[in-house]
Amino acid sequence: MSSAHRRRISSLIVGRFARNMVARASGGSAALTRLWPGRTDRLIIAPHDLRTADATRAAEIYAGRFVFAGKIVTCHGRSIFDLEPPSDDWEAALFGFGWLRHLRAADTAITRANARSLVDDWLGNMARNRTVGRRPDVMARRVISLLSQAPLVLSDTDGKFYRRYLRGLTREIRALRLALLDVPDGVARLQVTIALCYAALCLANQARNIRGATKRLSDELQRQILPDGGHFSRNPGALIDLLIDLLPLRQTFAARNIAPPPALLNAIDRMMPMLRFFRHGDGNIALFNGMSGTPSDLLATLLAYDDSHGIPMPSMPHSGYQRIDAGSTLVIIDAGLPPPPNVSQDGHAGCLSFEMSSGQCRIVTNCGMPSTNRESWRGFARSTAAHSTVTCHDTSSCQFVERSAMKRLLQGAPIVSGPTLVDNRREAVAGGVLLTASHDGYRDKFGVIHQRVVMVKHDGSRVDGEDTLSPAQGGRHRAGQADYAVRFHLHPSIKASRLGDAHGVMLVLPNREVWTFEALDDKVDLEDSVFLAGNDGPRRTTQIVIRQNSIEAPSIRWSFIRSNTSPQQTSARRAARREPELPL
Structure with missing residues (x-):
């Protein structure tokens, strides 16, 4: 092993231990008090979810069939949260709660009641979350899903369940803020930052946290999004993962009559042409540095927001692609x-x-x-x-x-x-x-x-x-x-x-x-x-x-x-x- 090889590993280990020590040092009661999102008694806005919803999947979920990541789990009358997950990808999809959008798409009394029942089941014992469910990226997805699908879950409900929902959401936001101290760098860190910004904008009495969340978001975007619009991981898929949340976040700022931070607007303006740069004639994204199959529904949604026209730029020097x-x-x-x-x-x-x-x-x-x-x-x-x-x-x-x-x-x-x-x-x-x-x-x-x-x-x-x-x-x-x-x-x-x-x-x-x-x-x-x-x-x-x-x-x-x-x-x-x- 070369000396440069050893130095790089040592640097990674030191960085990992440093993040862990910061997280541990922040675990005291005084620090935890500061991590609470502040006094809130209501949700004031629900962000838009750009992900494609399929109303036909609501019937499957109502029947107790949960199909995620190519795997099927049937409840047979038991709680879905008690069953052994068939894979980490399936478990991440379950605890991300993105499937609530399918129930919302069906928009019937039965699906609304089913959504409340499933969320209530999870709120009853949130400790059932396994390791995957407590991953920072999964928690970030869960917070955004619970905020964006709140109209579905909270419609026709009573004040008791409303307060219980808010308490559970508050606990998740607190855990997410603590996770930010030890989250791996890159897309996961930016997803957590985005989720916390959503939380500050959507909950009442969050003026102070809006300022702090906006500052963290701006700093991360300026650090992670390169001048040519690429992500510093050089993975084209990171652009899709981030834009699908950043575009509605821009709308959420506007809905609150708050000017979106310039860093957010600039990042979106740079990332959209970069996404087109990687696109083949059949609509699929080139397979570099971790890119998997192109989610055609998400890509079509994102490109609908693209105001640029013409042939993409020939060279992206900061990202390193031609x-x-x-x-x-x-x-x-x-x-x-x-x-x-x-x-x-x-x-x-x-x-x-x-x-x-x-x-x-x-x-x-x-x-x-x-x-x-x-x-x-x-x-x-x-x-x-x-x-x-x-x-x-x-x-x-x-x-x-x-x-x-x-x-x-x-x-x-x-x-x-x-x-x-x-x-x-x-x-x-x-x-x-x-x-x-x-x-x-x-x-x-x-x-x-x-x-x-x-x-x-x-x-x-x-x-x-x-x-x-x-x-x-x-x-x-x-x-x-x-x-x-x-x-x-x-x-x-x-x-x-x-x-x-x-x-x-x-x-x-x-x-x-x-x-x-x-x-x-x-x-x-x-x-x-x-x-x-x-x-x-x-x-x-x-x-x-x-x-x-x-x-x-x-x-x-x-x-x-x-x-x-x-x-x-x-x-x-x-x-x-x-x-x-x-x-x-």
Whole structure:
């Protein structure tokens, strides 16, 4: 283990213990008194919930069937809160209370009574919350849900239940404020801050807490949202998770006749174009750094609030991504450093990976992260081999905390080493756009620098690339460790056929468009892969793989070429042509 590796782990451990000590020191009775949200006797506003509601699910819940995260639990007359959860994701959904919106959508006397009964059951013994139910992000979701769905739960109720509901909500807000002292950095911390801001705005007699909550929110947004609109975890999914709460929060400020803080308005204005930056032609978000399947309903809701028009910006330098639009072809490239260690629990070793689509058809992707059962796939999904880039000696360009005890201490598996220098240069050249990028993630282990050059023709009919492993300054190739592989993971909708000369692959898209992948100087293989980010769970797919030795062949040239002919004609034309036409 290198000294830099040890220093990074030590810094993470010190930060974890510091947060824990602050939380413990704040556990005294005097401190707890300050954590109470203040005297309140009523709710004065219920924020709008932008999440899609399905009234048909109200009947399932009334029948005692709770379907969350792909799992079904049936009560059979028992309390749902007493049953053993089938997964952490299911339990998080249950205790987040977001399902109340489905009951509200049905809007019948039965569903209102059912909502009151379920909330009353939970209020009767809130200690039944297991570890997942007390997670800060789950508590934040619960507070927001109980506030936004209060009209459903409190309609046609008596004063006794109203007061009981407020007492339970107050206890949750107090616990959430205490959790803020020890919550992991990143999205979870910002979600807690957002929930506390909602609480201050929606409860009566909270003038002092509104000021404090607004200040905390502004500080977190300025710290976590980068100038180009990306989140500092570099996960595109963080934008969806945050915007779906920030947009109604902006409305809630206006409904209280309070000017929204400038930091909130500025963050939303920057994040919306960034969300469009990651969007493929089929509406799905590119799979970088923890992004899973695109929640199409949420994305459609968010984009309805997007006032910007035209093609997204080509470069997001603070977030470290490049986008090349050419005709109907789109290429999105990860050309940035790994996220900071304290928010890298979902970061991936995908430096210089790219995704490519043609119109509404995705062609090249990364494997992504599943939306449920993440722990089973997390190790593979974060590896370099799960990305469309170069892997040296079957080793990832980033290393993660691996020991179980350390993962528990650090509340995840952050990145502890990886690229420290990522260069990229973009230029317009004759006939297209040329991007040259490199990273040093393999310098210490294998003594090489990975450089990737990508050129996209102006009309989008061709994408040419070259991957090179060159000796790092002062370094040398390691004997027996010079093997490397270039991988291109294909979307499951693509039909791939290896050509007879073993130097190319024919790709047929769902719309019958034909592309040909070529690497005329190298042998091309088709191997099994898995697409983890499908909305219906992991799916089998294919990857194009080229293997070489960096001493014997330090560079690999490759091309994706769109054909205007049928698959049969393309095959015949390809067989008749042997010379590459790479402009690199």
